[in-house]
Amino acid sequence: MAHLLHQLEHRVGRLYREPLSTFEWPAPEAAPAAWLPVVDIFEEPDAVRLVAEVPGVHPEDVNISVERNVLTIRGTKEQVVDEKVDRIFRSERTYGDFERSFTLSASMDASRIKASYNLGVLTITLPKAETAKPFLIKVDLTPETAQLKA
Incomplete structure (x- = not known):
C-alpha cells in the first residue's frame, strides 16, 4: 500500500513540475488503445512542442482535442492488405486505434494550439x-532614490 501511495504522490508531483505530462494512474477510463505512438516533448521559450511518431497514419485519421486542460490525440492506422495475398506469414507492425492524453499546465494557451x-x-x-x-x-528611480545617489 505504501508503494502505491508513493507512486501516486510521485505522479501528482510531476503534474506540477512538468508543463505537459501524462497522467494514467490507476488506469485510463477509455477503452485500451491497440498501440501508443511514441512522443517527445520539448520546451521552447514561447511554446511547448509535442512530436509524435504516427507512421502510416493519414492526417485526416487523426483527431486532436482539448477538454478540461487535457490534450488528447486519437486516431486509427488501417491495415492495408493486397488482394493478391493468400496468407500472412508474419505481421509485426501495429494497426488499429491509438490514443494519448496529456495534462496541460495553466501556462499553456489552448486557444492557439497548432x-x-x-x-x-x-x-x-x-x-x-x-x-x-x-x-x-x-x-x-524614485525621488528618494535619486537623493541617495547625490
Whole structure:
C-alpha cells in the first residue's frame, strides 16, 4: 500500500513540475488503445512542442482535442492488405486505434494550439500564455532614490 501511495504522490508531483505530462494512474477510463505512438516533448521559450511518431497514419485519421486542460490525440492506422495475398506469414507492425492524453499546465494557451503533419510525424505546438513567458521588470528611480545617489 505504501508503494502505491508513493507512486501516486510521485505522479501528482510531476503534474506540477512538468508543463505537459501524462497522467494514467490507476488506469485510463477509455477503452485500451491497440498501440501508443511514441512522443517527445520539448520546451521552447514561447511554446511547448509535442512530436509524435504516427507512421502510416493519414492526417485526416487523426483527431486532436482539448477538454478540461487535457490534450488528447486519437486516431486509427488501417491495415492495408493486397488482394493478391493468400496468407500472412508474419505481421509485426501495429494497426488499429491509438490514443494519448496529456495534462496541460495553466501556462499553456489552448486557444492557439497548432498541429502539422509531415512524413509520419505529428507536431503539436502549444504556445505559452503571455503571463507564463519570462520578462524583465525595469526598476524606476524614485525621488528618494535619486537623493541617495547625490
